[in-house]
Amino acid sequence: MGKVRVAFFDFACCEGCQLQVANMGESLLDVLGAIDVVEFREVMSEKSNDYDVAVIEGSITTPHAVERIKEIRKTAKILIAYGSCATIGGVNGMKNNFDLSDIRNYVYQDKARFFETIPTRAVHQVVPVDYFVHGCPVYLPEFVKVLKCALAGIPYRVPDSAVCTECKLNENECMYDKGITCLGPVTRAGCNSWCVNNGNICYGCRGMVTNPAENGAKDILEKYQIPLEWVENKMNMYNKAREQDTERNPDGKKC
Amino acid sequence: MGRNVKVNVEYLTRVEGHGNIVVNVKEGKLEECRLDIVEAPRFFEGMLRGRSIFEAQHITSRICGICSCGHTLASIQAAESAIGFTPSEQTRKLRKFLLHLETLDSHILHIYLLVAPDLLGVKSFVPLINTHNEVVRRALRMKKTCNDMCDILVGRHVHPISCIVGGFTKLPRPKDLDDMLALLRKFEEDMKPTVDLAATLKFPEFQRETEYVGLVNDTEEYPFLEGDVGSTDGMRVKKEEYRKVTNEFVVPHSSAKHAKWNRSSYMVGALARVNLNYKKLLPRAKALADALGIKPVTTNSYLNTAAQLVECVHCVEDGIRILEEFKTDGVNHGELVTVGLNERGTIPVKAGRGVGAVEVPRGILFHDYEVDATGKIVNANCIIPTSQNCNNIEHDMRKLVPEILDRSDEEITHRLEMLVRAYDPCISCSAHFLNVKFVNR
Numbered sequence: 001m002g003k004v005r006v007a008f009f010d011f012a013c014c015e016g017c018q019l020q021v022a023n024m025g026e027s028l029l030d031v032l033g034a035i036d037v038v039e040f041r042e043v044m045s046e047k048s049n050d051y052d053v054a055v056i057e058g059s060i061t062t063p064h065a066v067e068r069i070k071e072i073r074k075t076a077k078i079l080i081a082y083g084s085c086a087t088i089g090g091v092n093g094m095k096n097n098f099d100l101s102d103i104r105n106y107v108y109q110d111k112a113r114f115f116e117t118i119p120t121r122a123v124h125q126v127v128p129v130d131y132f133v134h135g136c137p138v139y140l141p142e143f144v145k146v147l148k149c150a151l152a153g154i155p156y157r158v159p160d161s162a163v164c165t166e167c168k169l170n171e172n173e174c175m176y177d178k179g180i181t182c183l184g185p186v187t188r189a190g191c192n193s194w195c196v197n198n199g200n201i202c203y204g205c206r207g208m209v210t211n212p213a214e215n216g217a218k219d220i221l222e223k224y225q226i227p228l229e230w231v232e233n234k235m236n237m238y239n240k241a242r243e244q245d246t247e248r249n250p251d252g253k254k255c
Numbered sequence: 256m257g258r259n260v261k262v263n264v265e266y267l268t269r270v271e272g273h274g275n276i277v278v279n280v281k282e283g284k285l286e287e288c289r290l291d292i293v294e295a296p297r298f299f300e301g302m303l304r305g306r307s308i309f310e311a312q313h314i315t316s317r318i319c320g321i322c323s324c325g326h327t328l329a330s331i332q333a334a335e336s337a338i339g340f341t342p343s344e345q346t347r348k349l350r351k352f353l354l355h356l357e358t359l360d361s362h363i364l365h366i367y368l369l370v371a372p373d374l375l376g377v378k379s380f381v382p383l384i385n386t387h388n389e390v391v392r393r394a395l396r397m398k399k400t401c402n403d404m405c406d407i408l409v410g411r412h413v414h415p416i417s418c419i420v421g422g423f424t425k426l427p428r429p430k431d432l433d434d435m436l437a438l439l440r441k442f443e444e445d446m447k448p449t450v451d452l453a454a455t456l457k458f459p460e461f462q463r464e465t466e467y468v469g470l471v472n473d474t475e476e477y478p479f480l481e482g483d484v485g486s487t488d489g490m491r492v493k494k495e496e497y498r499k500v501t502n503e504f505v506v507p508h509s510s511a512k513h514a515k516w517n518r519s520s521y522m523v524g525a526l527a528r529v530n531l532n533y534k535k536l537l538p539r540a541k542a543l544a545d546a547l548g549i550k551p552v553t554t555n556s557y558l559n560t561a562a563q564l565v566e567c568v569h570c571v572e573d574g575i576r577i578l579e580e581f582k583t584d585g586v587n588h589g590e591l592v593t594v595g596l597n598e599r600g601t602i603p604v605k606a607g608r609g610v611g612a613v614e615v616p617r618g619i620l621f622h623d624y625e626v627d628a629t630g631k632i633v634n635a636n637c638i639i640p641t642s643q644n645c646n647n648i649e650h651d652m653r654k655l656v657p658e659i660l661d662r663s664d665e666e667i668t669h670r671l672e673m674l675v676r677a678y679d680p681c682i683s684c685s686a687h688f689l690n691v692k693f694v695n696r
Contacts, residue, residue, distance in 0.1 A: 012297055016320020016413040022364070023412065025399025026392055029384065037381070061297070091317045094302040103301035115296040137320065137413040180595030198410035198417045199424025201595050203313060230596070237310065 004151055007039035007051035008082075009072055011058030011065050012092050012120070016137045017083035018057055024140065031144075035151070053078045053150055059085040059092040059241070060121045073127040078150050081123040082143070084136035088207040089241020091136070092120040096240045125244045132158055136205035136238065139191045159189040160209050163202050167193035175201050176224050183234055185220060186212040204238045276671055278656060288652045290645060290675065303635040308334045308604070308626045309420055309597045315622065315637065316414050319681065321364070323414045324357035324405070325615030326622070328480065329637075333622040334420045336609030338630060340602055345590055346422045347480070352577045353408060353418060354479050354613070355570040359442070360401035360412060361616035362525070362563040365679045366453070367394035370560045373673050374456040390452065393445055400442045404435050421602050422592040427581070436578045443571050450543060453564050458557040459670060463654045465647055466518045467527035467552065468500060470614050477528075477535040477569060479614045487530050487552050488517045494612035497621045501638050513646035514638075520646040523618025524678060525562035526553060540569035556651050559677045563616075597630065604630040617641060617679050641680045648678055 008018055018040070024031065038048035054076035060066055073079055084090035095103060096119050104112040123129055131150055133143050149156040163184040167174075170193050175182035183204035184196060195202055221228060279287035299318055303311060315330040316323040328350055335342060342350075367390070368380045377383060383391050402412045408427060410416030417425040427435070470478040471485030484500050485491040492499050503512040515521060529536070529544060533551045536544060544550070547561045594601060604626070611622040618640030625634040651674055659667055 014317050014320040014323070016317070016323060019320045019413055022368075022395075023399060023402045025395050025402070028395055029392070032381075032384070091302070091314060092297055094306075094314075095298050097305075098301060103298050104296075106301040106304070107296070107298050117296060117298070136317065137411070175593075175595065178593050178595075179599045180593060181598060182595070194410065195416050199591070199593065200410075200416045200419065226598075230598075233306075234596075237306075237314070 003034070003036040004053060005038045005048070005051040006035045006053045006055060007048060007076075008037070008055045008057065009039070009068075011056065011069070011086070011123075012061040013058030013083065013085040013090075015057065017085075017135075020137050020140055020143070031147075035147075049075065051076060053080065055080045055082045056086050056123050057082045059089050060123065060126050061092060061095075061118060062116055063118060064116075066118075066126055069123060069126050078130050079123075079127070080131040080133060080146065080150060081129045082133045083138050084134060084205045084207070084238055086123045087129075087132045087134045088239060089120045089122045089125075089244070090205070090238055093239065093241035094237060095120050096243065097236060119244060120241050121244045122241055125241070125246075131156055134158060134188060134206035135191055136203075139194065142190055160211075161189050162209055162212075163187045163189050163191065163193050163196070163206070165189050166191070167196050167202075170197055172196045176220060179224070181224075181226055181230055181234065183231070185217050186235075204235055208235070208239060208242070276652070276675070278652075278667070278671075280656070280660065283660065285653060285656050288649060288656055290648050290652065300635045300637060303624075303632045306632055307596050308338060308624065308630045308632055309594060309602075311622075311624060311632065311635075312419055313414075318637065318639075320413050321361055321681075322357070322615050322617070322620070324353055324409075324412065324418070325613060325620055326637075327415055327418055328354055329611035329613040329615070329620045329622040330624075331418070331420050332480075332611030332613060333609045333624045334611075334626075336611070337607045337624050337626045338420075338602070338604045338609070339607060340421065342422060343590055345587055348577060348581075349408070349423060349426075350418065351480050352574060353405070353415070354615075355574045355577075356401050356404050356408070356412070358479065358570050358616050359567055359574075360398060360405075361679075362567050363394065363397045363401070363449075365616075366449070366560060366563060366567075367391075367397075369676055369679075370673075371452075371456070373669075373676065374458075393448060397442055397445050397449070400438050400445075404438050407431050407435055419592070419594055421594050422590055424592060424594070426586050426588050426591055428586075429582070432578055432582050432586070436575065436582070439571060439574050439578065443575070446568060446571060450564065450568070453547070453561065458555070458561065459673065460555070461557055461651070461655060461658075461674070462554045463556070463651055464552075464554050465650065466516055466521040467530040468516060468521045468523050468643070469528045469531050469619050470612060471531055475535060477532050477537075477573075482612070484612060484619065485531060486516060486521065487527075490517060494621075495608075495610045497610060497612060497623070497638070501621070501643060503638070512642060514643040515646060520650045521643070522556065522647045522678075523640045523643050524559055525566050525616075526556065526559040527618060528614060529553070529562045529565055536565065537569050537572045539572055540565050543568050556647075556674060557677045559679065563679070604628070615640065617681075618643060639681075641678075644678050644680065648675060648680075 038051050054072050081087045108115050131146050133146050146156045166189045182201040184202040186208050187204045188206040188209050275291045277289050311334050312327050312330045316327045318326050405412035409418045417423050467487040470482035472478045472482035483491050500516050501514045530551045544565045606628040608625040621638040623636040
């Protein structure tokens with residue numbers, strides 16, 4: 001049996017998560033020794049319709065994209081949603097804060113009709129997803145872990161505790177103690193509190209934990225006298241598309 | 256009736272991430288020649304409305320994963336100018352260094368992974384793993400070195416973390432400076448075989464006079480981060496007047512807005528910058544430009560890749576200088592900022608409008624924001640280099656096609672693809688084969 005054939009596909013996104021793979025350096029050659037990359041548009045001209053694993057980057061934002069992702073799902077044995085745009089809608093979800101014709105006209109004026117658009121959806125909101133790699137951009141050590149699980153045919157469990165759990169271990173000073181709001185308390189861990197380690201706040205790019213400690217969060221907001229809408233507004237930067245979740249395809253589960 | 260059919264064809268070919276070249280030659284006469292590069296629309300300018308100006312950098316860096324540091328810097332410049340904040344000398348210097356890292360990272364990716372396969376006659380870098388293993392290893396190593404330096408400076412290269420409005424949320428310690436300097440020296444070592452390799456690559460012959468546009472200044476410094484907008488036709492305007500330069504206009508055959516200033520089109524990017532600021536290149540970069548035959552004004556667009564190599568040499572030299580200065584003078588950690596959404600009002604905000612004009616790898620990038628007195632974004636506009644270059648690429652194709660009409664379809668296709676790739680348009684479009692349609696050939 002030959003090597004597993006892996007294809008990368010991108011939808012609405014910045015392609016920064018694909019770039020994370022190119023950024024692996026020479027160890028990329030080791031990965032290429034373990035798998036057969038048959039399509040990777042960012043750095044390859046080759047194309048293929050024959051693959052085992054599809055890695056999907058980007059959100060679903062056009063009718064054409066809906067059809068395309070369905071076709072990919074038919075072919076792929078394993079489908080990995082890769083990066084925030086694919087796993088939770090990501091920054092593309094901010095579009096859903098607006099009336100679609102309004103935002104189309106604002107950006108493209110008289111040519112708006114050329115730019116067909118539908119409310120931003122994460123990949124699992126259109127087709128079943130087998131693995132999720134969250135993050136904007138993805139955290140490479142986690143992607144390698146997921147890829148190994150996918151190749152071994154075992155599930156990968158996304159950490160479902162808050163970023164704070166990792167942040168504390170990294171001994172960062174709490175942003176709230178500095179008078180700044182941070183989404184660490186309600187955001188899924190797994191990034192090793194990447195942004196806070198570098199002096200910035202957590203923007204919630206990995207999506208919300210499934211069971212956030214709401215009362216604890218309320219206590220924090222009260223203690224620091226922070227209006228709830230500030231935090232809600234921040235949540236809507238990455239997490240607006242969660243409103244597209246239905247009972248049939250709840251976030252993080254196969255539908 | 257014909258017009259309707261045309262719109263339909265255009266619409267059907269507008270598939271995400273595809274570049275389409277349409278060539279229509281009738282009885283040996285070129286009737287139409289055009290380029291469409293289309294990505295799924297993401298409506299960034301629209302989404303920014305109502306958000307805090309302190310979020311603009313975080314959001315707009317997500318426009319492009321490859322240029323996320325460039326978008327970061329243009330966004331910050333526009334935001335700070337809008338609210339009336341002046342960054343410190345140290346901050347400006349660190350930002351210049353960050354931009355050098357992005358230029359190096361992007362140029363190396365383009366030269367090695369995109370252009371070299373063309374010039375070596377293969378479809379992508381993958382076959383080169385077997386035939387030119389050392390070259391591929393070097394390319395990936397150089398790319399990773401840039402990445403490692405960005406990790407130290409701003410947390411990561413794709414979507415930098417600590418470079419924000421007001422300054423840096425993390426500042427390099429002495430060990431960080433040493434580590435970055437060691438990495439940059441390692442990169443410098445790899446530049447030598449890179450330059451040697453480039454000397455063996457043959458760029459196609461082609462000439463077309465056009466206008467070259469980029470940042471200009473009155474100092475000795477080759478401008479990447481700050482300056483006015485100038486052109487090789489001798490024009491110069493303040494960055495706030497960028498609309499006088501871009502003059503975006505609609506063309507009937509394409510949905511992409513085109514740009515022109517004093518001629519029918521203009522070019523931005525490495526070749527434009529070298530043409531404008533050749534005298535300000537550092538000595539070794541200038542020597543390489545001379546060796547590669549790039550002198551102002553060089554009018555062969557294929558040489559944009561060679562100009563990128565010249566800039567790499569310049570950025571390495573200047574980057575080492577900046578790091579050594581920081582090692583001598585020290586980094587003032589008192590300038591560390593914690594801003595968030597400016598909840599504590601550490602940065603005074605006023606209503607206003609600001610423009611950022613930054614030379615990112617592919618050319619001059621404009622961000623333009625208008626904010627209200629609370630720092631909420633009221634209007635936003637971004638003009639990326641690739642859209643400015645589209646019109647110039649089409650003009651190049653119109654001159655090139657009649658000159659090579661005696662060649663086979665495959666050869667014409669390849670020459671056109673190479674031309675488009677030379678501009679280093681948004682990488683996703685340039686990496687894979689463009690669809691070339693011959694009509695009435």
